[in-house]
Amino acid sequence: MPKLLSETAGSSSCCIFRVPQSLVEINEKAYKPRIVSIGPYHHGQEHLMMIEDHKWRFLRHLLSRKQDPSGTLSLCFRAVANLEMNIRECYSETNEFTSHDFVEMMVLDGCFIIELFCKFTRLVDKDPNDPIFKMNWIIPFLMRDLLKLENQIPFRVLQSLFDILALNSGISLAWLTLKFFSYMLERPASVLDKASTFDGKHLLDLVRLSFCPTDNRERPRDERRDTFLRFVQPAEKLHRAGIKFKTRNNKDSFLDIKFTNGVLRIPPLPMDDFISSFFLNCVAFEQCYGHCPKYITDYTTFLGGLIHTPTDAGFLSDHKIIENFFGTDEEVACFFTNVGKDVAFEIRRSYLSKLIEDVNEYYWNDWHVRWASLRHKYFDSPWSGISVLAAIFLLILTTIQAAFAVISYIRPSNNS
Numbered sequence: 001m002p003k004l005l006s007e008t009a010g011s012s013s014c015c016i017f018r019v020p021q022s023l024v025e026i027n028e029k030a031y032k033p034r035i036v037s038i039g040p041y042h043h044g045q046e047h048l049m050m051i052e053d054h055k056w057r058f059l060r061h062l063l064s065r066k067q068d069p070s071g072t073l074s075l076c077f078r079a080v081a082n083l084e085m086n087i088r089e090c091y092s093e094t095n096e097f098t099s100h101d102f103v104e105m106m107v108l109d110g111c112f113i114i115e116l117f118c119k120f121t122r123l124v125d126k127d128p129n130d131p132i133f134k135m136n137w138i139i140p141f142l143m144r145d146l147l148k149l150e151n152q153i154p155f156r157v158l159q160s161l162f163d164i165l166a167l168n169s170g171i172s173l174a175w176l177t178l179k180f181f182s183y184m185l186e187r188p189a190s191v192l193d194k195a196s197t198f199d200g201k202h203l204l205d206l207v208r209l210s211f212c213p214t215d216n217r218e219r220p221r222d223e224r225r226d227t228f229l230r231f232v233q234p235a236e237k238l239h240r241a242g243i244k245f246k247t248r249n250n251k252d253s254f255l256d257i258k259f260t261n262g263v264l265r266i267p268p269l270p271m272d273d274f275i276s277s278f279f280l281n282c283v284a285f286e287q288c289y290g291h292c293p294k295y296i297t298d299y300t301t302f303l304g305g306l307i308h309t310p311t312d313a314g315f316l317s318d319h320k321i322i323e324n325f326f327g328t329d330e331e332v333a334c335f336f337t338n339v340g341k342d343v344a345f346e347i348r349r350s351y352l353s354k355l356i357e358d359v360n361e362y363y364w365n366d367w368h369v370r371w372a373s374l375r376h377k378y379f380d381s382p383w384s385g386i387s388v389l390a391a392i393f394l395l396i397l398t399t400i401q402a403a404f405a406v407i408s409y410i411r412p413s414n415n416s
Contacts, residue, residue: 015201017288152202272325
């Protein structure tokens with residue numbers, strides 16, 4: 001049963017929300033954890049109990065590497081207890097956990113995440129028969145669950161525990177986080193090297209920020225023009241209007257879209273179940289948290305504009321912009337159609353607003369449309385192109401022949 005919306009839900013400190021019901025009704029499975037609960041929202045649910053015993057096992061493993069396990073655990077409890085009020089304010093709903101139960105949950109969940117990251121990235125040894133790693137299906141499900149908005153704990157909790165449990169490895173928790181998720185979202189070394197500069201509110205936000213421009217301030221509304229800014233047309237329509245689609249080689253971020261001289265360059269997107277879940281939860285976070293730019297919302301809404309039909313999805317796949325591991329073209333089109341439903345999108349604040357304006361200007365230019373129509377009609381295949389060139393060649397020959405006929409007619413007249 002949903003609890004009351006807390007009085008601090010609109011503050012910058014509140015960053016972990018229940019997903020709005022309007023979004024849940026469209027795709028409930030994307031927002032609910034499948035095998036592990038993290039934090040208070042899904043704590044104790046029967047279908048998530050499978051991992052609970054493993055949390056305690058991972059905690060024992062983590063503490064066993066310390067000279068004073070009991071003392072280290074006490075330090076963890078005290079550190080989290082000192083943050084309790086601040087942690088509670090991070091959640092948009094009130095909860096009825098006692099102080100002891102709340103702190104214990106934070107310590108247990110936080111230590112489980114840290115130990116999971118360390119074992120997976122081989123910073124510490126793991127049992128070769130550990131079922132968490134031995135059963136191939138578990139890690140992908142854990143990764144998806146750990147990036148669900150309702151399944152978060154504040155990053156400052158993880159950081160406090162990480163500092164106490166110091167691994168003497170010289171790496172940051174942010175680096176470790178991105179390294180873990182690189183299994184599903186491959187990130188280049190250049191991004192990992194900048195990990196410590198990302199000030200994420202929780203795991204979902206940290207991974208989200210790793211794709212965003214470094215200037216992460218809220219963008220002011222673009223007031224350059226008072227005229228209504230149309231949204232981008234579907235990919236097939238843009239193509240017929242003469243706009244070319246090419247992949248942009250940027251492994252740092254799929255957000256880096258460019259449009260110049262009639263060419264739309266988009267970094268390739270590996271579309272699968274993980275990235276779709278990540279997108280939906282990022283959009284939900286950006287819809288609820290009013291203190292950050294909406295980069296993922298802007299991006300997914302833009303793609304939703306490009307992909308109206310399965311034909312549009314297939315077109316982008318053919319151009320290597322979408323690497324489809326998700327399903328059929330129909331399923332890809334359905335996803336991007338739904339991702340923008342019931343989502344607040346302010347086009348003039350979008351980081352893509354200027355690009356959309358430029359694309360529209362090109363699209364609605366009559367000369368571009370007519371030239372593209374001519375090109376598609378007469379040059380859409382090598383044979384049709386050859387036919388047109390042959391016709392032009394014959395026309396030139398006919399013109400030359402007519403010119404010589406006129407000249408030969410005029411010269412005798414002049415001689416007489």
